Amino acid sequence: MMKKALLLLLVALTGTLTLSAQKETDFTSRFLEQDHVEEAVFCQTVGPAMIAQLVTAYSGSLSPEVAAQLKNIKSMRVVTAKGTLAPDELLRIALNLLQQDKGRYTELAEKSHYQLYARKKKDTIVELILIDTQHAQFNMVNVTGTLDADALQQLISKTQ
């Protein structure tokens, strides 16, 4: 009986740990999984640990605007096209993926030269995707964090 109880507990804990390990991934992770995308772009990632390190170790040398932004940001990925795939094609793949995840991402703005999408949890934006297509280029910034309306406004307004 005792053995059975211990076995059950072990199974439950394993299940819990497995469930807790299954967390969300950001848009860029999925974008890079699309056919030929990973080879066609240059992706630079700054993860939560590095941002925390920047905030604590370099707080004095950061500009006040950047320091204020970093408080709300957990990660940032900057994706730029290498040129092997046309910017229009990369944009099409990205928009297609965003359309597939319609329930997950909300369109905040769609203009001729940029697209802005967000993933929200209640009133908080936890992920922001900006796709900049100015000058026939493809630049994407994927930010995760906890951004309220003010933080978003700061981010999309002049930061320097």
Add this chain to the structure above:
Amino acid sequence: MDYKYIEQLLERYWNAETTLEEEHILRTFFRQSDVPAHLNRYAALFAQLDAEAAHELDSRFDERVLRRIADDERTVVRAERPTLLNVIRPLMQAAAAVVVVVLTAYGAQRAFERADRGVWDYNPASFENSYDNPQQAYKVLQEGLDIFSRTAQADTARAAVNPETEP
């Protein structure tokens, strides 16, 4: 009369050392009517042994035993029919175990979620830093923020030039 031989046989009998022949001699001796007084007390024992030896199975004993064996062989062994409760008991036990596991996992999961700092639900391990150098990482952050800034500026400029098409 000298009864030393009988006394010796008796001694051997008590020590369980007598042969069948010697025991026969003893039973024959105690069957006679003039057993001396000092040996008379053993006469009842040997008389009892004689009486038991005289018991014989009656003529129908074999018949009765064989009939009983035949009756036993004819007895039909019926399989016990399980009740519904017995059938579903393992299923109920398995279901109870699953419920315990699910409830424990759900409770623990909720506890983990409550302990989580906020709504940010991404796996930190999925963000592998491109640079270990904080200065290079800072440049990436600046670049990302610049793209936001450039986009916002371009948006403002376009809206100023053509307010109808760029609301």
